[in-house]
Amino acid sequence: GVLMKKGLAITLACVMGVSLIGCSTPGKTSTKENDEKKEKVFRYSMLTDVTTLDPQKCNELLSSTIGYHIGEGLTRSIDGEVHSGIAESWDVSEDGLTYTFHLRDAKYSDGETIKAQDFEYAMKRLVDPETASTFAFIAKPLENADEVTAGTKQPNELGVKAVDDKTLECTLGFPAPYFLQILSMPQFYPTRQEIVEEYENEFAANGDKNVYSGPFCLKEWKQNDRIILEKNPEYWDKDAIHLDRVEILIVSDENTALAMFESGELDYVNVPTDAVANYADAEFYKSGAEDFIKINTGEEPMSNRNFRLALNYGLNRKEFIKLSTNDVYEAAQRFVLPEVGGVEKTFGEEYPYEAFPIEGDVDLAKEYLAKAMEEMQIGDPCEIEVELLTSDTERTKKEAEVIQALLQDALGITIHVNLVPRADRLSRENSGNYQMVVSGIQPDYPDPISFLESWETTSPYNHTNYSNPDYDALLQEAYQSGDAKHRMDTLAEAEKVFMEDGGLVPLQYRRNAKLVNKDVTGITNYFCGYDLNFMYGDVK
Structure with a gap:
């Protein structure tokens, strides 16, 4: 164990609270x-x-x-x-x-x-x-x-x-x-x-x-x-x-919080994405949260791998970020947050990976779509209608509408956006009652497994019906591995298997702008x- 030094200041805990006994400051009698x-x-x-x-x-x-x-x-x-x-x-x-x-x-x-x-x-x-x-x-x-x-x-x-x-x-x-x-x-x-x-x-x-x-x-x-x-x-x-x-x-x-910071009532505030352009002195940091489209792979067309890949290649993530957050957030081209720890450096430095090009690839997307339609015996993309579920806040509504416009334009399919209160979205998501849903993840500790463990067939958090024996085997191998390098190699391989399967559609890594x-x-x-x-x- 290393002793903590005064200058260090950031941590990674999910901590919880307890009592006030012995917390008063004795002997305070001044004005x-x-x-x-x-x-x-x-x-x-x-x-x-x-x-x-x-x-x-x-x-x-x-x-x-x-x-x-x-x-x-x-x-x-x-x-x-x-x-x-x-x-x-x-x-x-x-x-x-x-x-x-x-x-x-x-x-x-x-x-x-x-x-x-x-x-x-x-x-x-x-x-x-x-x-x-x-x-x-x-x-x-x-x-x-x-x-x-x-x-x-x-x-x-x-x-x-x-x-x-x-x-x-x-x-x-x-x-x-x-x-x-x-x-x-x-x-x-x-x-x-x-x-x-x-x-x-x-x-x-x-x-x-x-x-x-x-x-x-x-x-x-x-x-x-x-x-x-x-x-x-x-x-x-x-x-x-x-x-x-x-x-x-x-x-x-x-x-309101921003106004309170301006008037000196707060010492720290996150700037809303719409207001970021007004604050040249705002400092950015990655929050760790990643948003993606979670796919219920239980029935067609979502159960079709080629259709899932058509969605992934059909989305221009660069345009999505620009239109939905004024370029404040960062496009996600892979599933695992690159900042989590690898063997010696970060996972992203040791295992660089772009599962999907940042501007998409419409020609390739159309090839995947054509294969999918053949497999599902569908003649015209306009016959494909899918629902995108999301929470009814301003930000999530805007995101969903941008996704809808970009994918309909690229693929010629129809996407219906369904806006519901956040609690309803979560309950539908957790019971598997959706086709596609805008969801997210926040890692609990800085290791790729915090991202990857949810998609094992047996995971209690896998609400997508996703099941791939190769993926499960790689995760089990990583769990049992006593060798750090072999373990990371295996996790990097698992991420590739998941992305090449179109297991979900990565959207963005959230960045916050703060004023202090x-x-x-x-x-x-x-x-x-x-x-x-x-x-x-x-x-x-």
């Missing part, structure tokens, strides 16, 4: 005006509230971002690099299946010692079907994790054991080089059994119904209004933390695990 001069406060906003601050139930980026700051795992991933967290060091067996963690002397916000047993409890709670965490799948590398979640084995059979207060042993079911990365996520944060049992369903529902192992404590959570964090005086590395307080407001309109108060430093962004990292933020 309010003097207080404000001394206090370092960072303010930003979110479009929607977090769904939960229960670490094991954390299941989306906003919760993860807060979780990352109010808790700490055995490791802490910053900018995709693994640093020591509550574990000062660790040993890994030669076969990559046994990890032994040695805990540092660290305390929760209420002054109690953080023990190995709290990590064991947290991991068992995560996979226990009683907890019903929708993020239990993240524990997959731990021995018996999937079986416990499925109810075929008991939580006490999970591959985790506290040897003593300061030593935790994790046993894996297969070598997972990204295991140290996922331990930085909130689901794996230490959790105190007696607090969970005291509050039951109310656990972590507000600041005083949990304790905190991270740099900040949850002081206040006023639903759909604000979340207030305060510096944790018991955090083991508190000297590296400069902010006294973080105020996170729920502001559902992007333009010039007096605020040390706020960073990363493409997975959290939206922004203010752990090492500072105010002049």
